[in-house]
Amino acid sequence: MTGRYRTTSEGETRKVAAACGAELRRGDVVALYGDLGTGKTQFVKGLCEAFGVSENVSSPTFVLLHRYRGRDRSGRELFIHHLDLYRVGSPEEVLDLGYEELFFGDGLVVVEWAERLGPLLPPRRIDVHLTAGVGENDREIIIERVITATQGARVGR
Amino acid sequence: MTVLGIETSCDETSAAVLRDGSLLSNVTATQLVHAKFGGVVPELASRAHVRMITPVVQDALAKAGVSPEGIDTIAAVYGPGLIGSILVGLSFGKAMAIGLGVPFVGVNHIEAHLVSNFIEEPRPDFPFVSLTVSGGHTQLVLVTGPLEYILLGETRDDAAGEAFDKAAKMLGIGYPGGPVIDKLARDGSPDAIQFPRPYLDEDGYEFSFSGLKTSLLYYLRKHQLTEERLQREPRLLADLCASFQAAIVDVLVQKLFTAAGRHGATSIAVAGGVAANSALRRRLEFESAKRKLRLFIPRFEYCTDNGAMIAMAGYLKAQKGMYSDLELPAVPNLRIGSTP
Numbered sequence: 001m002t003g004r005y006r007t008t009s010e011g012e013t014r015k016v017a018a019a020c021g022a023e024l025r026r027g028d029v030v031a032l033y034g035d036l037g038t039g040k041t042q043f044v045k046g047l048c049e050a051f052g053v054s055e056n057v058s059s060p061t062f063v064l065l066h067r068y069r070g071r072d073r074s075g076r077e078l079f080i081h082h083l084d085l086y087r088v089g090s091p092e093e094v095l096d097l098g099y100e101e102l103f104f105g106d107g108l109v110v111v112e113w114a115e116r117l118g119p120l121l122p123p124r125r126i127d128v129h130l131t132a133g134v135g136e137n138d139r140e141i142i143i144e145r146v147i148t149a150t151q152g153a154r155v156g157r
Numbered sequence: 158m159t160v161l162g163i164e165t166s167c168d169e170t171s172a173a174v175l176r177d178g179s180l181l182s183n184v185t186a187t188q189l190v191h192a193k194f195g196g197v198v199p200e201l202a203s204r205a206h207v208r209m210i211t212p213v214v215q216d217a218l219a220k221a222g223v224s225p226e227g228i229d230t231i232a233a234v235y236g237p238g239l240i241g242s243i244l245v246g247l248s249f250g251k252a253m254a255i256g257l258g259v260p261f262v263g264v265n266h267i268e269a270h271l272v273s274n275f276i277e278e279p280r281p282d283f284p285f286v287s288l289t290v291s292g293g294h295t296q297l298v299l300v301t302g303p304l305e306y307i308l309l310g311e312t313r314d315d316a317a318g319e320a321f322d323k324a325a326k327m328l329g330i331g332y333p334g335g336p337v338i339d340k341l342a343r344d345g346s347p348d349a350i351q352f353p354r355p356y357l358d359e360d361g362y363e364f365s366f367s368g369l370k371t372s373l374l375y376y377l378r379k380h381q382l383t384e385e386r387l388q389r390e391p392r393l394l395a396d397l398c399a400s401f402q403a404a405i406v407d408v409l410v411q412k413l414f415t416a417a418g419r420h421g422a423t424s425i426a427v428a429g430g431v432a433a434n435s436a437l438r439r440r441l442e443f444e445s446a447k448r449k450l451r452l453f454i455p456r457f458e459y460c461t462d463n464g465a466m467i468a469m470a471g472y473l474k475a476q477k478g479m480y481s482d483l484e485l486p487a488v489p490n491l492r493i494g495s496t497p
Contacts, residue, residue, distance in 0.1 A: 010368075036323055037371035041314050055492075059315045059367070061323075062167075062293030063239055066490040096203060096241045136375045 001126075005141040006133070013039045013130075016141055017046025020126070024050070026078060026106045029122045031114030034130030039139050040112045043128060044082050047110060051078060060084040060112075065097055079107035091118040123148045158475060159223060160230045161253070162468025163214065165246030166238025166266045167293070168202050170209035173464035174221035174228070175472055180276055181221035183465040184213050185458065203241030210249050217464065225257060232471020235263040235481075236491030237293070243487040251483050262471040263481035267493045269466040270428040271300055272473060274453040276465050281424035281453045286417045288409060290437075291429030291461075292318035292333070297362045297412055298493070299420050303473050308493055309416055310362025317405055318431045320366035324373055324401050328394065329384030338398045339434050345395030347403035347436075350376065354407050362412050369404055373397075402436050410440045417450060426453040432460045 001023040007013045024030070030047065032040045045057045051070030060066040066082040081102045088094060094117060102109055103122055114121060129142040164171040171185040186209045218225060233250030236243055247263070254261035270289045274281055284301045286309070295312040315323070318335055325334030330341065352372055355365045376382075376397075387394045417425050425445060431437065432454050445452040459465055474480075 035374075036327060037367070037374040041367060056311060056313065058312055059319060060490070061319050062316060063237055063489050065240060098240065132374070136372065 002144050003142075005143070007039075007139045007141060008135070009137050010039060010042045013042045013139055013141065014046030014049065016143075017043040018050045020128070020143055021047040021050025024108060024126070026072065026108065027104075028108055029103060029125040030108070030110045030128060031117070031121060031125050032110065032112045032128045032130065033114055035132065038130040038132050040130060043130065043141070044110050044112070047108075048080055051080060051108070053080065057082070061086045064088070079105075081105075081107055081109045083109065083111045085111065085113040085116040088113070088116050091116065091120045094120055158230060158472065159228050160232055160262075160468045160472045160475065161214070161217070161228045161250075162264070162464040162466070162471050163210075163231070163233040163246040163250045164266075164269075164462050164464045164467045165206045165210065165242050165249075166234045166236070167242060167462055168205075169462040170206050170213045170246070171462060171464035171467075172210075172214045172217035173468040174217055174223050175465065175468035176221075176223075178275075178469075178472060180465050180468070181223065182217045183458065183463055184217040184220060185461075185463055186213050202239055203245055206242050206245035210245055214249070214253075225253070228257060229259050230262060230471060230475045231257075231259060232262040232264050232467050232474070234266045234269065234467055235485055236488035237266055238489060240487055240489045243489070247485070247487050251485075255483065260475070260480045261483060261485075262474045262479065263485040264467045264470045264474070265491055265493060266462075266467075267294060267296065267491075268304065269470040270294075271298060271306060271426075271493075272303070272469045273428045273455045273459045273463075273466040274426045275303075276455060276459050276469055279453075281426050281451065284420060284422050285424035285426050285453075286413060286420060286422045287426040287428065288413045289429045290317045290409060290427070290431035292316060292322060292335075294318075294429060295364045295366070295409075296493070297364075297416055299416065299422070300426070304470070304477065306493070310364065310412070312364040312366065314365050314367035315370060317364070317366060317409060318429070320370055320405060321402075321431070323370050327370075327373060327377060328387060328397060330394070330398075335431055335434060338402055339436065341395050342399035342402045342436060343395075344391070345397070345399030347399045349396035350400040352376075352400055352404040354404055354411075356408065356412075362416055364408065364412070366405065366408075369401070373401055399436075402434070406434070406437045406440050409437065410444055413441075414444055414448065414450075418448070422450070424451040424453060428455060428460055430461045433457055
């Protein structure tokens with residue numbers, strides 16, 4: 001799953017994501033980083049394919065959170081929480097979205113604009129960096145498993 | 158039947174009173190605070206709803222000349238939208254229904270947009286094809302009767318309004334993107350830059366605006382058009398706005414009229430905030446006149462999020478006995494066709 005990939009179409013980006021999705025487990029958090037138009041939503045579409053999601057996977061920029069119903073490898077129901085923090089100004093606002101339930105539940109969490117989580121970014125996660133290449137459809141995707149020391153951060157009001 | 162409708166799915170706090178299908182009042186408080194922050198800020202949104210909900214509902218009742226005891230059904234939106242915002246109106250509506258001992262109806266925000274053309278006369282004939290376009294939605298729906306419809310297609314990625322917002326962000330011209338681009342586009346040429354028309358050649362009714370966003374990004378990169386440079390070259394900025402807008406309008410219009418033709422609709426209806434876009438309106442007026450179709454676009458206050466459409470949908474559901482359980486949860490990505 002981890003590694004560096006180059007894709008030349010949205011379809012290829014989805015394939016890389018689907019392969020990544022096949023190795024994910026319940027409770028995993030996938031943090032996506034990349035500018036506008038680098039294929040973050042396409043990557044989530046691919047991940048969802050790996051879990052047999054039949055619903056339309058679209059950008060949650062406006063509503064911040066989408067939830068899709070999929071199945072894990074044993075056929076058990078699994079929820080994929082698709083967050084998009086593009087409009088979020090500070091990490092505290094994520095608490096309002098039900099942070100604890102989402103990030104410490106038994107579903108899968110995929111976060112676009114993950115850097116906006118700040119100290120709420122879980123120490124154990126899968127980081128996915130998407131960058132645009134020279135050609136209009138060229139993308140570089142770097143996937144890595146990350147374990148950082150717990151910061152003991154306090155975020156609150 | 159007197160229905161109170163409550164809408165808090167995004168950044169508008171709105172309430173309306175409707176009696177036997179006729180609107181008595183509609184009060185909307187928009188959270189202008191968002192313009193300052195360049196978008197809808199969720200925490201601010203839900204907190205502002207908490208502050209606004211009581212005065213807005215009181216105002217709607219006062220303007221209608223109806224006391225709380227005069228209300229016999231309460232309708233509130235339960236999705237789709239921002240979870241924190243939905244919860245405010247939904248909980249308020251349920252609590253008021255319990256307090257007054259009247260039935261409660263949960264309303265799907267998209268379904269409410271579909272009936273927004275029934276708030277005022279004249280009303281479209283069934284079947285009609287409806288295009289709902291806003292910051293969060295881009296959907297084409299065949300409406301065959303009151304609350305009877307078939308989803309023909311929707312966006313696979315970004316909504317049309319979202320595409321406008323993100324383009325405005327890339328161009329450094331502010332929020333909300335739709336109105337700003339609309340205004341600047343008036344001085345530009347829609348043919349100056351050829352942006353792609355995604356899915357225009359395909360047979361289906363699905364939309365995709367993500368690729369268009371990417372091609373704007375590459376255009377800006379390729380020609381080294383920074384925000385500063387665009388500010389110095391208003392002509393170029395206007396051309397970019399007009400050309401980008403034309404690509405969106407072309408796709409929306411083409412699919413809408415194809416659907417109307419195939420389904421034998423005599424009316425077409427448009428709802429959602431993007432319906433205010435002047436280029437889209439001009440094209441819709443031109444194309445519908447050419448095809449002898451009746452075009453329905455609600456007044457602006459009923460195009461954007463409003464309590465009146467929630468009250469109307471609530472009224473139609475109540476007439477069919479479609480009341481909701483008080484356990485009804487808020488559903489941020491509620492679809493149409495889904496049952497509560």
